[in-house]
Amino acid sequence: MKALILEDDDLVSELLETVVAGIYPGALVKIAETLDEAYECVRANTFDLFITDWNLPDGAGLDLVKQIRKTDTDVPIVMVSGRSDRDSVLQAAHFGIDGYMTKPFDVKQLHERLVKVLKPSQTSVPDVSELLESSLEEVVQLPSDVDPADVLELISRQDDLSPAQLAERWREEASVTARLMDVANSTSFRRTGKPVESLRDAISSMGVALTLNQVLALSLDVTGKLKHEALRELSRTHYDAALQVAKKAQTLAIKLKKPPVPLQKAGLLSRVGELAVLKVLNDFIALGGSLEMTEAEQLLRKWSQAYGNRLKVQWRLPLRVRELIGAVHFLPTDSTQEDRLIMRAAAMLAAGSDRSEECQRLLRRLGIDTEAPVKD
Template sequence: MKALILDDDSLLADLMETVVGGLYPGVDIFVTASVRSALMHWSEHGSDLMIIDWNLPDGSGLEVVRTVREKSRETIIVMVSGRADRDSVLKAARHGINGYISKPFDVAMVHDRLTALMDPAALDRESRPDLEHLLQISVESVIQLPSAIDTAQVIELMERKQDLSPSQLAERWNDEVALTTRLLDVANSASFQKTGEPVRSLRDAIATMGVDMALRHAMAMSLDISGHLRDSRLAGKATAFLETAEKVAQEAVRIALRVGSDQSEVHMAALLSRVGELAVLKVMQQCLDRKGLVSDEQIEDGLKAWAQNYGNRLKVQWHLPLQLRELIGAVHFLPREVTSESKLVMHASALIADGQNQGEECLRLLRRLGVENHDRGSDDG
C-alpha cells in the first residue's frame, strides 16, 4: 500500500503518518509540504491513500485533488482543513474527495474516519494475510497503539511536567472524557479527599492529586488497549500485561520511596515495560481483521519471538532517553555487575510483582538496596 500526506504543519503531518502507519503496517508513506512535490511523487509512484491539507505555501490542496481525480477514481482522498463551514466542505466534495477532516482533530477520530473509508484487506491485496509476514513488515513501520490517548504525547508531557500547571493539563485534556472521569474518581477517592467537598472540575482534580500523578494515570490509560482488541484472547492478554506492568510500577514506587530514587522515573519505566507485547497483540488483531488466522499457539510464539523487537522499535520511535530505556530493560534482565540503584529497584520490583519476593535473587537485590524487610504491598512504602 502507498500513502501520501501533504501538509505544511510538521506536527500534524507526523501525527497523520503515525496513524496511517499504525492502521496499515508496511505502508509506504511519502510526506511533503509542497503541492509541486506531491504531484511529482504521485505521477511517478501513484498512491492508494492521499491526505491533503487545503492551504499550502505553494498553492492549494484542491489543485492536487483535481489533478488526481482526472486520472484516478480509485485513490482514496481525504481533505484536511481548518475550514469547518458548510460551503468549504461542499466545495471540496465537488472535487471528488472521499472524506473531510476539520482541524483541530484527535487521533481516535482520524483513526475511525480512515478505517471507515478504507478496506485494509483489499488494499493489502490479500484475503488471508500470514501472521508471521505481517509481524515482520509491521515492526519496520510506524507503530501506533490502538488507544484514544497517544502514549508518545503523554511521554512528552512527562518530560516537561515541571513546566506544566493543572490548568494547562486540564485545557489539553478537556475533551478526553474517559481520562477526565478517571481523574475525577481518583481525586474524590479516600486517598486524596480531605475536605469532604467533592472535586467537580478536571482542573481541580489535577490540582488535588498533582501534575505528576495525573500524568501517571494518563500513561496507564494510554496503554490500556484491551477495549480495542475485538478478539477475547488478545484482549485478555493485553489486560494481563498491563496489570503486570502496573504491579511492577507499584512496587518500584514503594522501593524508590525507601531508597530515595526518582519515583516518577521508575513508575514510567515499569508501565512501559510491556509495550512490546501490546504492540504485537495489536498486529495480531489486524491480522484477524483482515480475515487471517491466529491460533493460540501463534499468539504465544509470536509474543515470545517479537515482543522485544517491537518494544525496542517503540523506544526509538518515541525518542525515549537512554536512561529510561535502560530502566525498562532492567525489568526483564539485570546483569549481576550492575550497580545503578534505579536499575536494581526495577528488577527487584519485577521479581516481587511476579511473586518471587522470597527468592534468592530478589532478597539479594533488596539487601543491596538496604531494604531487606520490604514487604510486598506494605503501607510504609
C-alpha cells in the first residue's frame, strides 16, 4: 500500500507517517511539502491513500484533491487542516474527500478515521524483494518503544545532559525506567548496599554516558514487536550478537585503558541492518505473505548491509562511528587504527572464534596475551 502525505510541517508529517505505518504494516509513505512535489509524486506513482493539508507554501491542498478526482473518484483522501469553519468543511466535501480532520487533531480519532477509509485487507501482497527495495528508499523505522534516533541525538550532546534532565524525559517510559532501575540495582552498581529508589538516582549511579548506552540497547531490541516466531528467533540471535560484541569491545577497551563507551555503542549498532530487514519482513508477512526460515536468512544476508548503511545516514552517525561499526564485519589486514582492531577482535571473540588465526593476530597487534583468555 502506498500513501502520499502533503504537509509542510515536519512534525505533523512525521506524526501522520507514524500513524499510517501503524495501521498498515508495510505501507510505503511518500511525504511532499509543496503542491509541486505532490504533483511530481502523482505523475511518477499510483497511491492508495492521500492525506493533505489545506494551506501550503505554494497553494491549497484542495487543488491536489481536485486534480486527483479528475481521474480517480474512489481513492481515499483525508484532509488535515487548521480550518474548522462549516464553509471550509463543505467546500472540501464537495470535491469528494473521505475525511476531514482539524488541527490540532486527536491521534486516536485520526487513527480511527484512517482505519475506516481503507481497510488493511484491501491491500495486496507485494513481492518481498520489491518491498525491501522500495522500503529502503523510505525512512527506516525500527518497531521499538524508544526511537534509536532520539537516543543517538542525546548521545551526541551527552556532556550537556544531567541525570535530572534524563529522568524527566523518561519518567513516563515504563520500559526505560524498568531497564535502568534493574541495571542500577545489579551487583556492579550496588556499592552502598542499598538499592536505588528513583530513576534519577539510577541514572546518577551509572552516569549519563553509560545510561544512554543502556537505553540505546533497549531501543534496538525489536524482538517483542515482531509477530512471527521465526522472525523473533532471528531477531533475538542478531540482537544478542550485537550485545556480545558491545560487551567484548568494552572489556578490551578497559584492558587497554581506552574509553569503553564509544566502542560499546558501535557494538550495539553493529546489527541494525539485520533488525531493519526483519522489520520489513514482518510487515510482509502481516500483509499476507509467507516466508521459510531459509528464505528469510538469505534475504538478511542480501539486504542487511544496505539497510545498515541507510540507517547510518538517516541517523547522521559520525564517520568514526560508522568506521567502527564497519570494522565489526570487515577489517583490511593492513589497518592500524587501534579502535578498529578492537572492534574486529570483539566481533571474533563474541562469535567464539577466539582461537582463529585472525583473532589471535588481532590480539597480538593489540598487545594482549593470546594465551590468557579475555575475561569479561
